[in-house]
Amino acid sequence: MAARGVVVIGAGQGGLDTAAALRAKGYEGPVTLVGEEPVLPYQRPPLSKGYLTGAVGHPELTLRPESFFGDQDITLVTGDRALRIEPDRGRVVLASGGFLTYDRLVLATGARPRTLPVPGADLSGVLTLRTLADADKLRGLIEGPPRQVAVIGAGFVGLEFAATARGLGHDVTVIEAQSRVLSRALTPQMSRWLARQHEDRGVRLLLSGELAALRGSAGRVEVVELRDGTRLPADLVVMGVGVLPRTELAAEAGLLVGDGVVVDRLLRTDDRSIHAIGDCARFPSPHEGRHIRLESVQNASDQARCVAAAICDGPAPYSAVPWFWSEQYTLRLQMAGLTAGHDETVSVGDPDGARFSVLAFLRGRLIGVESVGRPADHGIARRLLATGAGPSPDEARSPGFDLKSLAARAASSGPGRARAAEREKLPAHT
Incomplete structure (x- = not known):
């Protein structure tokens, strides 16, 4: 059992930045970072781009070398999962059977890819792209001869992957249920301009297209079927239909959740010893005048530093301006x-x-x-x-x-x- 201190659940960008910021601000207590994946913390944005092409390798993905954690006296737990939180005892129970006690707990659990409940969604060749393991599977499939690729969803991940696959010479069709690409993130002007960039490079865009089923034989996907009866050949289908915040731990611990773990302007849950940041957190935005949830590296990093400052220096409201980027072609x-x-x-x-x-x-x-x-x-x-x-x-x-x-x-x-x-x-x- 670790001594009490700060435990961070989730070893993505936000979780790592929380641990690093605590040490940078002089926090002297124990800091433990728990990650499910059996690898060092890594950056996700290149997974849909440079990593798939081979331009970015494992070393470039890694956010900090292994020596960093020893040098900073941060206990890194990889390949283990937080099974439950026991707020009344101030501890986290791990799937491996151990537990960690805390004075402050930071939930940086992120999000998981959404899938569509359609027939054939479990066929081989139907994939999502969120983790390094996901990217490794896709990388092995698109490094070979040209494929007929269908991307379900014209969000950032879907369009970035479409650009990468097209750049590698694959036949690519993007199917989007809305009437334009990135409809929730971009103005119509920028959305139309970006759609033209894809079409000019040979990507087929099917807008207002609703997926009905995935068909195949011998357990492998071969056809994408839309509700209007359109059938498209596809031997690789990538689902890019958004993500869902990972709130199960918080909900089971009795914390308030609702499209994310609900926090106040200091990023505290209704249990004041527990914070939530990044993709899993729903926070009050001073710029929007309401609670929102953002899925971005910027938001995760800025909130990590805000929480570290609150633990070390006293509370300060989170007020960073949201900003994002996307690389396509x-x-x-x-x-x-x-x-x-x-x-x-x-x-x-x-x-x-x-x-x-x-x-x-x-x-x-x-x-x-x-x-x-x-x-x-x-x-x-x-x-x-x-x-x-x-x-x-x-x-x-x-x-x-x-x-x-x-x-x-x-x-x-x-x-x-x-x-x-x-x-x-x-x-x-x-």
Whole structure:
């Protein structure tokens, strides 16, 4: 039995960053990080891109070398699962039979891929992409001769995998139940532009298409069948229809859950000794004015640092501006803020040259910016959204407007602010 301290369940980006941030802030008590997978903590974004092509290997995926955990006096438990939480005793029972006691517990349990309850979903050749083991299976299948690939779902993972598979020479069809790609994440303008990039590269997009069944023989998938009767040959099907937060441990422990583990603005559950972060947490966003759940590296890392600061320095509300990115083909899409619910958009730049941004407004207020090929716009947008500043739609439409010029004009009211905004770049891909 470990001495009491901080136990972190989940060894993904958020879990690892929590443990690292605790030590960076001088926390001296025991820190234990528990991960189900039998490997060192690794980054997930490359799994749908560089890892599948072989451009990124296992060493590059690993977030920290094994020596880091010894050097930082962090106990790393891999290949074991938290079976249950006993809040009244302040302990976590492990599937291996052991248990860990805690003063503070951090749930960084992440999410699991959704699947569709259709006939044939259990056929061989039907896969999801979330873990390193998933990626290893897919990598073995797409390294060979050309395949007929069907991707179910035009979300980030689905489109990133589609781009990777197409780049390797496979025949790719993406089937999306909504009327446009990334409909919940992007403005219609950016969604349409991105769809064209896929179609121009030979990907077939079937929008408003609803999966009915997967058919095959000898236990292997061969056909995708849609509800309108369309039948598509496919010897590899990748389900990219979103994820579900892993809340089972929290629910069984009596914590409040609802599309995630519900936390307050300090990322605490209704048991004040237990925090939740990352993909599994539903938190009050000061930018949205409601509880939301975000699935991103940025959110997991920022919340990890927030929780570590709360444990070491005292409580501080979580208020980071959401930002995201996605790499498809040679394109890098960057997003700052959340554009869902906008009522007006303005585009600046050159969409034909893949160097433009879409500014989204709600009742005249800037709420999000989507950028391709304009990294400075992304950095400036994050700064503007953090301060509640930003142009009006009319100003954004004025001849010659761009976010750089706005930042430059702001320099007189905040010395150096605009120059810093222009210099700000997206951190290295992780």
